[in-house]
Amino acid sequence: MADMAEVKRNVSAAGGTNLAVCAGEQPILKVEHVKTYFDVTKGLFSPKQIVKAVDDVSFSVGRGETYGLVGESGCGKSTLGRTLVKIYPATEGKIMYNGQDIAAFRGAEEKNFRKEVQMIFQDPYASLNPRMTVGEIIKEPMEIHGILSSSGEREERAAELLKIVGLKPDHIRRYPHEFSGGQRQRISIARTLALNPRFIICDEPISALDVSIQAQIINLLKEIQDEMGISYLFVAHDLSMVNYISHRIGVMYLGHLVEEGDADEVYSDPIHPYTKALLSAIPIPDPDVAKRKSRIKLEGELPSPINPPAGCPFRGRCPMATEDCGRERPEMKDYNGHKAACFCV
Amino acid sequence: MTETKEILDDSLFEKLDDSEKNTEFIAMESKTYFQDAWRCFKKNKLALGGLVFLTIMILLAVFVPLVSPYTYDAQDLDVRNALPSMEHLLGTDKLGRDILVRLMFGARISLSVGFVAAFLNLIIGVVYGGISGFVGGKADMVMMRIIDCIYSIPSMLYVILIMMVFGSNIGSVLLGICVSSWIGMARQVRTQVQTLKQQEFALAAYVIGASKVRILFKHLIINCMGPIIVSTTLMVPEAIFTESFLAFIGIGISLPQASWGTLASEARSVIQSYPLQIVWPVLAICLTVLSLNFIGDGVGEALDPKNR
Amino acid sequence: MALLDVKNLSVDFETDQGTVHAVRDITFSVGESEAVGIVGESGSGKSVTMYSVMGLLAANGTITDGSVTFKGTEITEKAFLNHRAYEACMEKIRGNEMSMIFQDPMTFLNPVVKIGKQITEVIKNHEKISDAEAKKRAVELMAQVGIPSPEKRLNQYPHEFSGGMRQRIIIAIALANHPKLIIADEPTTALDVTIQAQVLDLIKEMKEKLQSSVIMITHDLGVVASLCDKIIIMYGGKIVETGTDREIFYEAKHPYTRGLLQCVHNPEKKEKLTPIAGSPPDLLKPPVGCPFVDRCPEAMKVCKLYMPEAAAYSETHQCACWLEEVKRRKGENHG
Numbered sequence: 001m002a003d004m005a006e007v008k009r010n011v012s013a014a015g016g017t018n019l020a021v022c023a024g025e026q027p028i029l030k031v032e033h034v035k036t037y038f039d040v041t042k043g044l045f046s047p048k049q050i051v052k053a054v055d056d057v058s059f060s061v062g063r064g065e066t067y068g069l070v071g072e073s074g075c076g077k078s079t080l081g082r083t084l085v086k087i088y089p090a091t092e093g094k095i096m097y098n099g100q101d102i103a104a105f106r107g108a109e110e111k112n113f114r115k116e117v118q119m120i121f122q123d124p125y126a127s128l129n130p131r132m133t134v135g136e137i138i139k140e141p142m143e144i145h146g147i148l149s150s151s152g153e154r155e156e157r158a159a160e161l162l163k164i165v166g167l168k169p170d171h172i173r174r175y176p177h178e179f180s181g182g183q184r185q186r187i188s189i190a191r192t193l194a195l196n197p198r199f200i201i202c203d204e205p206i207s208a209l210d211v212s213i214q215a216q217i218i219n220l221l222k223e224i225q226d227e228m229g230i231s232y233l234f235v236a237h238d239l240s241m242v243n244y245i246s247h248r249i250g251v252m253y254l255g256h257l258v259e260e261g262d263a264d265e266v267y268s269d270p271i272h273p274y275t276k277a278l279l280s281a282i283p284i285p286d287p288d289v290a291k292r293k294s295r296i297k298l299e300g301e302l303p304s305p306i307n308p309p310a311g312c313p314f315r316g317r318c319p320m321a322t323e324d325c326g327r328e329r330p331e332m333k334d335y336n337g338h339k340a341a342c343f344c345v
Numbered sequence: 346m347t348e349t350k351e352i353l354d355d356s357l358f359e360k361l362d363d364s365e366k367n368t369e370f371i372a373m374e375s376k377t378y379f380q381d382a383w384r385c386f387k388k389n390k391l392a393l394g395g396l397v398f399l400t401i402m403i404l405l406a407v408f409v410p411l412v413s414p415y416t417y418d419a420q421d422l423d424v425r426n427a428l429p430s431m432e433h434l435l436g437t438d439k440l441g442r443d444i445l446v447r448l449m450f451g452a453r454i455s456l457s458v459g460f461v462a463a464f465l466n467l468i469i470g471v472v473y474g475g476i477s478g479f480v481g482g483k484a485d486m487v488m489m490r491i492i493d494c495i496y497s498i499p500s501m502l503y504v505i506l507i508m509m510v511f512g513s514n515i516g517s518v519l520l521g522i523c524v525s526s527w528i529g530m531a532r533q534v535r536t537q538v539q540t541l542k543q544q545e546f547a548l549a550a551y552v553i554g555a556s557k558v559r560i561l562f563k564h565l566i567i568n569c570m571g572p573i574i575v576s577t578t579l580m581v582p583e584a585i586f587t588e589s590f591l592a593f594i595g596i597g598i599s600l601p602q603a604s605w606g607t608l609a610s611e612a613r614s615v616i617q618s619y620p621l622q623i624v625w626p627v628l629a630i631c632l633t634v635l636s637l638n639f640i641g642d643g644v645g646e647a648l649d650p651k652n653r
Numbered sequence: 654m655a656l657l658d659v660k661n662l663s664v665d666f667e668t669d670q671g672t673v674h675a676v677r678d679i680t681f682s683v684g685e686s687e688a689v690g691i692v693g694e695s696g697s698g699k700s701v702t703m704y705s706v707m708g709l710l711a712a713n714g715t716i717t718d719g720s721v722t723f724k725g726t727e728i729t730e731k732a733f734l735n736h737r738a739y740e741a742c743m744e745k746i747r748g749n750e751m752s753m754i755f756q757d758p759m760t761f762l763n764p765v766v767k768i769g770k771q772i773t774e775v776i777k778n779h780e781k782i783s784d785a786e787a788k789k790r791a792v793e794l795m796a797q798v799g800i801p802s803p804e805k806r807l808n809q810y811p812h813e814f815s816g817g818m819r820q821r822i823i824i825a826i827a828l829a830n831h832p833k834l835i836i837a838d839e840p841t842t843a844l845d846v847t848i849q850a851q852v853l854d855l856i857k858e859m860k861e862k863l864q865s866s867v868i869m870i871t872h873d874l875g876v877v878a879s880l881c882d883k884i885i886i887m888y889g890g891k892i893v894e895t896g897t898d899r900e901i902f903y904e905a906k907h908p909y910t911r912g913l914l915q916c917v918h919n920p921e922k923k924e925k926l927t928p929i930a931g932s933p934p935d936l937l938k939p940p941v942g943c944p945f946v947d948r949c950p951e952a953m954k955v956c957k958l959y960m961p962e963a964a965a966y967s968e969t970h971q972c973a974c975w976l977e978e979v980k981r982r983k984g985e986n987h988g
Binding site: 072073166180181182183210211212213214215216218219237238239240241243244277278280281282283284285286287288290291295297298301302 | 694695696815816817818845846847848849850851853854872873874875876878879898899902912913914915916917918926927928929930931932933
């Protein structure tokens with residue numbers, strides 16, 4: 001995991017930084033009222049059923065910033081991540097990359113977008129093609145985008161990338177199934193780095209890994225960010241790790257963003273009752289504290305996004321819910337840069 | 346045990362340098378998919394036997410007609426219906442033609458019909474099913490309905506119609522067999538591709554900007570190679586069977602050319618007096634089809650991820 | 654007398670690539686109504702150990718050495734006349750006196766059988782009672798593990814339940830016959846934090862109610878912190894450290910245990926994460942010495958050559974590391 005200097009050198013050697021640093025404070029990614037719905041109607045004559053996986057979410061990610069997106073499984077955080085790289089089309093709303101709408105990208109613009117925005121997936125066992133060697137996997141993006149002219153150079157670069165992520169260059173001829181989960185996730189990271197991306201969406205990159213390996217991946221991602229100034233959208237369900245890597249955090253519940261703010265603030269001084277419950281559920285590796293700590297017990301589970309409850313989405317499980325919460329959806333309110341959507345504040 | 350501890354020299358308690366540590370060590374031998382499959386295939390004795398038999402059959406089919414003094418159509422009316430002898434290893438038929446040469450000539454036709462049909466099925470089925478599964482939506486719907494239409498007409502009807510239009514030759518037989526038999530392959534590939542395209546490695550390929558063709562062939566189809574290869578191997582005996590059957594009932598290549606089916610059909614007329622004549626082609630068909638089936642099973646087992 | 658006694662257990666797996674030494678010579682015991690946490694990374698042998706205790710090893714796995722004693726009777730296959738006698742005995746024990754909670758409920762639940770039937774079957778396997786009575790018991794059990802409107806849900810299929818609810822059903826099945834020992838194999842790894850907290854609370858509550866012993870297998874020290882009295886740290890098929898919860902969390906001796914503690918982000922203390930470098934050892938060719946040598950920041954030459962013996966720090970706290978010997982030698986020189 002050393003050799004960061006090499007990364008830097010290669011950023012300028014291989015293709016160069018893709019963007020001149022833009023003037024002003026334009027965020028690298030701006031998401032405005034994005035909705036991603038899926039039609040899951042079964043059969044012709046049954047009533048229309050729409051899964052509102054992402055429902056009116058707005059946020060932005062600054063340059064070199066890590067934005068953490070947390071929530072339980074089924075809250076739409078992964079769908080949102082996938083919408084941002086156009087795996088799913090946004091049903092409504094705008095996603096602006098460097099100030100340009102990504103839905104309008106065609107041809108060269110599209111290709112450039114594909115080069116600069118990358119994704120790391122959750123399941124290290126499924127995200128690498130089992131029939132390709134590690135070398136082929138890392139070289140593929142370079143081949144597609146014509147980075148480096150000869151196959152030999154690409155091979156060299158692939159070996160170098162392996163070294164950067166802490167693997168051995170001679171692993172290049174091995175197949176993914178010969179590696180452990182953590183090693184595979186590092187291969188995934190090497191693949192994304194092959195394109196010198198500017199923005200990486202990390203879709204729960206550590207939730208399938210052992211705790212001891214999670215820290216490795218997190219630290220590796222942090223080092224890469226420090227050296228290359230990449231922005232991350234870090235999607236996870238583990239608030240403690242998200243807090244560690246992120247500058248800002250957004251908390252999602254049932255397709256909605258319910259709280260957003262500075263990572264430490266959200267962590268130490270949560271506003272929304274859901275965030276509070278999430279925080280108190282984190283297991284603490286300290287028996288004295290763990291036995292002392294009282295948990296906010298959340299009853300029940302995430303309701304189905306097919307027919308979400310009217311009003312506040314969290315109402316059904318919220319210990320503070322009142323009748324008002326059922327009437328309409330609370331808007332995001334700003335409390336000195338720390339936003340939350342709750343009536344009871 | 347405390348004594349062993351005492352023996353240890355103090356120098357052993359020096360810190361280990363990072364370079365001496367063997368991190369990220371993988372003891373597993375690296376093998377490609379096919380090396381691994383071959384190792385597994387070799388363990389299956391029936392399949393291996395089938396492969397040996399098939400190889401011998403192919404070699405004989407190639408070389409026997411070349412080196413034999415007889416040709417497949419040379420009649421020698423002096424030695425009609427001869428029993429096996431040194432001159433005619435398997436005897437002669439009712440027109441005095443050497444049965445061994447005719448059998449091996451038939452093997453050329455039967456085997457090539459089998460392999461060519463399987464190959465055509467592979468290409469058409471994989472491409473059609475792959476595209477249908479990958480594109481999805483309305484295109485998929487239309488493509489599947491076309492398949493249903495093709496499937497709704499009995500395959501025998503195709504063969505007879507094609508024969509009428511293109512005449513009785515090996516090409517028509519092939520066409521007849523292929524018209525509808527690729528459908529199974531296409532459906533299989535389609536289902537596989539549909540599940541695989543949701544996998545994260547396919548999404549990863551999309552995110553790095555891979556073209557649709559690249560995703561389909563380099564990422565999706567290569568990962569359903571296992572079942573594809575198995576169906577292809579099992580397609581060969583099926584095609585041989587169909588061809589033989591057609592030839593036996595008199596549809597197919599024209600005389601004096603012979604496939605195993607025509608040989609059996611010819612021998613039928615003398616079955617009362619010279620029953621041995623019908624044994625040879627039937628034996629050839631049986632053993633070949635059997636060994637191909639064994640091979641198919643062996644390949645299926647070797648490529649099945651559950652057996653790893 | 655301890656409820657479960659595992660002595661010098663070794664387990665090998667035959668694979669195409671060679672023999673994998675998954676568990677190598679481990680010894681531990683579990684007392685009556687004690688909660689023990691076995692912590693280790695995937696491939697450390699923690700699950701294999703428990704599967705061999707339950708007699709559920711895969712066909713290519715064998716216990717090559719050692720013994721398992723449950724309630725004073727040896728339950729290793731070699732103690733029985735033949736395989737059949739062994740299986741018969743284990744069948745009586747499994748699900749009755751010893752039961753297991755699995756990581757993935759769907760591998761355990763039959764997708765085409767109604768939940769109610771799956772629970773009553775387990776009850777009736779071990780006790781001769783009427784259908785109506787078994788059903789009543791099932792409803793009670795489901796209510797106990799916190800499933801709302803159990804009478805109605807009895808007639809549903811596993812896929813109609815969410816992940817957390819399925820895990821509750823698994824727990825209900827595991828508890829159906831009031832087992833003496835509950836083995837939980839990463840019961841919360843697949844769950845969200847809020848559900849994880851619910852399930853952990855449930856296990857804790859049921860343990861206290863039934864006075865059973867619990868073995869919790871996990872890779873997350875955070876999970877065992879609030880639940881377990883005794884913690885066993887496994888690495889590379891060996892036990893590297895054993896101790897009470899306080900001894901492990903506050904006085905950890907082994908560099909691996911300390912490493913594990915440092916790579917969990919503790920929000921109460923703002924510390925930088927220090928990951929353990931590298932990957933777990935390949936058990937096809939495990940290191941001859943200490944299994945942790947290649948990732949240990951304090952590794953010495955001796956660690957590569959010899960496996961350290963376990964040294965006792967207290968009656969409950971043991972650790973196998975050469976650093977102890979270094980300390981002893983230094984002490985001798987000074988003295």
